[in-house]
Amino acid sequence: MTTSKVASMRDAVRDLVRDGDTVAIEGFTHLISFAAGHEIIRQRKRELTLARLTPDLVYDQMIAAGVARKLIFSWLGNPGVGGLGAIRRRVEGELPDQPLELEEYSHFGMVGRYTAGAMNLPFFPLRSYFETDLPVANPLIRPIASPYGDGTIYAVPPLRPDVTIVHAQRASAGGDTQVWGLLGCQKEAAFAAERVIVVVEELVDEAVIRADPNRTIIPGLIVDAVVVEPWGAHPSYVQGVYDRDNRFYLDWDPITRDEATTQAWLREWVYELDGRAAYLEKLGAERLASLRPSGSAPSGSVDYGAYR
Amino acid sequence: MTTSKVASMRDAVRDLVRDGDTVAIEGFTHLISFAAGHEIIRQRKRELTLARLTPDLVYDQMIAAGVARKLIFSWLGNPGVGGLGAIRRRVEGELPDQPLELEEYSHFGMVGRYTAGAMNLPFFPLRSYFETDLPVANPLIRPIASPYGDGTIYAVPPLRPDVTIVHAQRASAGGDTQVWGLLGCQKEAAFAAERVIVVVEELVDEAVIRADPNRTIIPGLIVDAVVVEPWGAHPSYVQGVYDRDNRFYLDWDPITRDEATTQAWLREWVYELDGRAAYLEKLGAERLASLRPSGSAPSGSVDYGAYR
């Protein structure tokens, strides 16, 4: 019954990501759509504002490739490993012809921004930022007095991406999307957005989604394209499907320390490949196989009951 | 490892519900703890403030029994059937020696109040109440200006019940609680509360909970007592376990229209019974059996993966 929204990554990025857009590729350590990031690089999108709690390797790569003019974030690093050299060089002024504007929050501030966007609120109130320099560095973090006379807290403004891109375990062709494991703030980032691209490990029949409606995080209603791209989150991970490729995170540290090695990596692993299939082939089946979970851990099934 | 919090309904209500408390028995049409409501009546608790989006039959019964001095709510009725006579008589002044104070919101206002309580926020902002008489009737609904100069919306204050009571499909002895089907605002009402009583259809091993952590709505951390009371939500329902007993909702309409019949019902079905087991016996096995779902509708199992 529902119209299929299944598209190739190439078509989805071409049609839905536009120069100058605010783009959020969300996923907190889990389900990061590197596949979409690489396609945005290949299509040489420009002047993007990139939003993400933890820019991670994917934004380091995108920013090295010159797609962005601005970054909205709350934690800038290679989690558990080190720094993000491409971003740092631009922020620290090493590449004055490639400036990068920063707009900085805390994690809850970023989450609150998406939530305000998702709820169509003019602001999100929170008990952060007291006695810190963050509201000085970012004047969009503003005090707000309680209308009940019990003090002043802070507010952050809504974040409404032009496009939010999330990776998920599964979706129907209509875009109804389910995730298990870490949920991050993908739901909020998707509801906040004007357009949504969902990238999935597996396309499933609508009946699979409808069998467990509590697991749906995004309804097809707000989804513009469903891209089927197994391993599309590599080197990040997909709960139950593959582990984080920690070797890649470690390898990235020396690569990103130098602009030339970073650009060489982009040529070899992004520009010279025509899509995700070529990337996976280049990684090799053995590398991928080593990332499978050590065993299964089934959730078990619950009964919703038939009521006729 | 974890200490068991399993208690009888009698002990849980005796120890955790105190005269003068603000009590929220939450559950939006689904999972309403009638068992707890009846025990509160039997123990003749007094001067309670009762909070709930939809007071429903359970609060009509409790208010008829004289446990409450005040009601905080957003919709007052017998859903799909009619009115709540006991509450209405007290509000309309028919029983001047039994006044009932009202504090009234909309659904989103009530949900926002619990959410502000759960998040320890001094207020929750929302786009409701514009150009209505509700802020006039309830001066706790207050305008709040956006700190971004884009207009004024409304705020509601946090609601922090002394006790929240929820019914659920299952919990561990430590109080980790899982629900499927309608979630209402039980999570928010529980996190907002000082004390939490969870009533369950089934006590399960902690391993059952840990097999599907995304389904947990309340962690044992905030739970004070776990009461095992199958059918404890009758005549409301438990997804996958039993249906709403619509006959009871229809029957309540004539009962509640008259104070004498209401009090007679309370005597017969609450005061003269010593607990839920007696109530179920009086209802009869046939009545209960007729409420089972017409078939099963399994969610299916997902794989979280083992990562060693």
Place this chain on the structure above:
Amino acid sequence: MMSGEMTFSKSEMMIVAAARALAGRQVCFVGVGLPNIAVNLAKRTVAPELELVYEAGVFGARPARLPLSIGDPTIVTGATAVVSMVELFGYYLQRGLIDVGFLGAAQIDRFGNINTTVIGDYAHPKTRLPGSGGACEIAINAREVFVIMRQSRRSFVDAIDFRTSPGNLGGAEQAERIRREGGWLGRGPSVVVTDLGIYRFDEGGEMRLESLHPGATLDAVRETIGWEVAIAADLAATPPPSGEELRLIREELDPDGVYTK
């Protein structure tokens, strides 16, 4: 009531007319009572793609039977998504994803302002009604609002006793200005379906009778409205329920006649 060879009740005509008004809509917020049966009829007739949203937290319900209440387990089993109420009201309704909010009312005025709170004084009410529930936020945030209710002098009144849900306020000009300045997503009430006819709103934001149901008369309309109601120059006659519409109501949706008596 008779129409050709078929008999049907005023309630059946009202439900059918309300269902037909949903043609072409995508996402509908389903209220308790008459809206519930009208929307479920629309899904089986003019709007098979209609996504049903229930305030209890359900998006994309596929009820296998007519839900007995807005929280019936049949709206959960087989739905697309079941979410907490903070998400349903925040991420769906307030976000602007609802095309049509469907409301009932105890009192309505010529501008479609609605009272479901009290008859009489708020502090000392003559009749205490259910209150807002989600109606106040539906009226503000749904793209358009349909109202379904039976006509009477007590319900179609010149001045409502309490404004629970805003309609066109004091008229279209004022309402449009306030909605624009306040950033409302909703454009207010668009249709009122009664047991006698179908009303839409004119340039001034006032209800105007656009279609008269079979068997209803202008006299009956005027007798049951507390102001001098506007009548469209090109007043239409509502087509009677089809055999299939009646069959669906009587056999599938409401075999016990709860809504259609």
Place this chain on the structure above:
Amino acid sequence: MMSGEMTFSKSEMMIVAAARALAGRQVCFVGVGLPNIAVNLAKRTVAPELELVYEAGVFGARPARLPLSIGDPTIVTGATAVVSMVELFGYYLQRGLIDVGFLGAAQIDRFGNINTTVIGDYAHPKTRLPGSGGACEIAINAREVFVIMRQSRRSFVDAIDFRTSPGNLGGAEQAERIRREGGWLGRGPSVVVTDLGIYRFDEGGEMRLESLHPGATLDAVRETIGWEVAIAADLAATPPPSGEELRLIREELDPDGVYTK
């Protein structure tokens, strides 16, 4: 380093000391890096009932291996609850359910104020650091804050370049007044564990060395702190890591020596 017959590194001593400080705590918010290994060691030794909370959205983690990052799938499988980040930060942290927040830092001052944002000027930084992440809200909302970091003149400074996370501000009196008036749930930093010793905070809200690690000297402490540091009159000697603590670190938690080099 040697102690009796056992050798251990400064990093191992630091991790062990931090883990021991968690004895008796119920709920700990686990940060990336050293806090991660310290908390996982505590769970296996002094605090088996400790509930591990990860900002990624996990409550009650039971990691089967040392998580490689704070978002490792091993913290999800077998956990008590996995929730969205708005709930984790709102319903858990801001609600006041976290006993201990565990932070690292690039710079800290005598009052435990922390910088993880920039070295140098914010607009034109000498070194751009990761930023707050959740640190700013952990510092404000966790009941107490533990800090774990290596000592150096660059990190233990008289004046931090940017205040990312508030500690005791300009001193205890000011901090207590502001916390009380602002309704903060946190009482601020309580322990700083370094590679040389363990610090707590005195009545004035200033760091004071309470325990010196085996092999460390007061000279080494003074050389690596940018202000005249207070030393407790009854300065203790940190007991060296036990064989079991070392075995857990080396065999179970960090066999590749990522944290303990």
